[in-house]
Amino acid sequence: MTFRGTSLSLALGLVLASSTSSFAVTEISWWHAMTGANNEVVETLSKEFNESQSDYKVVPVFKGTYPETLNAGIAAFRAKQAPHIMQVFDAGTGVMMGAEGAIKPVADILSMGGAKFDKSLYLPGIVAYYSKPDGTMLSFPYNSSSPILYYNKDIFKKAGLDENNPPKTWPEVWEAAKKIKTSGAAKCGYTSTWLTWIHTENFAAWNNISYGTNENGIAGTDVELKINAPLYVKHFQELADLAKDGTFRYGGRTSEAKPLFLSGECGIFTESSGGLGDVVKSGMNYGTGQLPYDPDAKGAPQNTTPGGASLWVFAGKSDAEYKGVAAFFTFLSRTDIQARLHQVSGYLPVTLAAYEDTKKSGFYDKNPAREIPIKQMMGKAPTENSKGVRLPNLPQVRDIENEEFENMLSGKQTAQQALDNAVKRGNAAIKQANGQ
């Protein structure tokens, strides 16, 4: 009892001390999952915002990986200690959308800031992914990216491939990879991060085929997966066949394959456009290209979908605090801030003005790789197959897919079996998540 008593009075004292010291300034807490250079961006942005006005103070707090941050936010909400702003990764979007009582739509908040919220200022493909079926924007897109192709020019030269002409389709990638392997230019031809995000979710959008019913979950949470359709089976069987002799190398479920490309072990690589920074830093002679598509698919290439993360606002805060959040989001939307964010971090600009600005400045002439993901996403108006994938439990479904892919790549099952299992297990998990 004494133990509890002292800790209670101690906590009270702390609360009193902190509330008196921050009198007059409304603090806005921002939980995020950014590390390294991207963490510095978060710190800089908060500092600049805090110095630009005196009513609000944004306090960024690093909470670990994306899933850890999401869990911390959920636990805090349950304990009635939720932060104001939380960064949630793409796969967590469905989880947040399912919690209507816990969040406040960003569209509502932005209009509270005084200025009228105009959705048309933002990049349509990104905004659509973070909006409800009725069009209400729920979260603020902070860092968006899309998968692109990277290749090692030195290895291409050694293998006798055209170093200025990256493969455009998957069959071309397989051919180039085989040539790299057989010529001995590198130990492995091709590797990829995020098989789930790149080879199923974006594969669906880019080739304009269905990932699941109900517009891949965008139109409703009741989804049946379609990822065992023939085009997927063919694609994954080809990948599994290439894995047998090491022409394709598996690196892991998320970004673990990156060192395989950076160390020169593999010649071709598909990865998020946000990964460009590390490729540049490695000092290698690299080239970039669009994400490959399947030439058998009608209408391919269609458009790719955004990955990355967005900022969510928790419900139950005071109006003054929401006004502060609105002011911060308005600050983040400023053209100069967005343009800089895009050029420095490699993430996509959120507003059209920032894109136009960057284009005019001639930045893309020097850095063509920065424009590839934007062109991929904006090239065509999205279809019902290409607005992205949103499931109430996408992280879980991704794990199921990964497990089946691993058992396929190790030769325990064929692509057909792997994808059939993934669909069966995934559908059951989605049903459970929907409370059925």
Place this chain on the structure above:
Amino acid sequence: MASSTRVTFPNKVLPYLLLAPQLAITIVFFYWPASQAIRQSVLREDPFGLSTQFVGLGNFKRILSDPNYLNSLQVTIVFSIATAVIAMGFALLFAVMADKVIRGKGVYRTLMIWPYAVAPAIAGMLWLFLFNPSMGTFAYMIRSAGYNWDPLLNSNQAMLLVVAAAAWKQISYNFLFFVAGLQSIPKSLIEAAAIDGAGETKRFWTIIFPLLAPTTFFLLVVNTVYAFFDTFGIIHAVTGGGPGKATETLVYKVYNDGFVNLILGDSAAQSVILMVIVIGLTAIQFRYVERKVHYG
């Protein structure tokens, strides 16, 4: 140990006061979370706790009929036996060897105990850096030697890797107990056997090993509990439960279902089952070890 010399306190309040801090800690850090787990295990709830539904034993029923749960039970058994046997085998070997060293005994022993101070997650990272197929030094050597080392896809290799990391960390602890056990064996017994003509191997198996039995049994329980519950950090760092579900132990599945998949009811039900297992293991340890085996 001291059951015959019972001490009585005249003061009625003091013993409770002295116990209070310990009790408070037990309540706050054990009973309270444990009761929360039991409560959660009979509920079905969305991650945010916005809607709650009582489902009775529904969560338990679903888990126990889930082939993935049975798979992780099997993985846990294989993993625990392998870890305990390897960790204890090597520790015993090292303890017997260290016992023979005459000069620099202290230094040897101290060095042997060091790995125990390494945190599980860090031990996992160390082994990952050595054996990860993309960047590991040893992995590179193994691959260069023509062996297809790929624990990212080969489930047996993945299991081998986590077992090795987990056992490596536990060897020190076991070593410490075996050394203490060896020291308590009377030298006269061994010398008498030597005079009777028993060779070194014979002396080990007929005298030393049986006399170490209490220590061995104690360590068996401790190592099993360790492999069950304390190896989460290693598995999380090295394999993340993969490839497939090849290294997903019961504890890892609790974490995965609760914190990645956000199915709180299922996760809580699993942790309640684990709680029952720990209680069982502890009961065995107290009943069997404390009563029937006396330490020299």
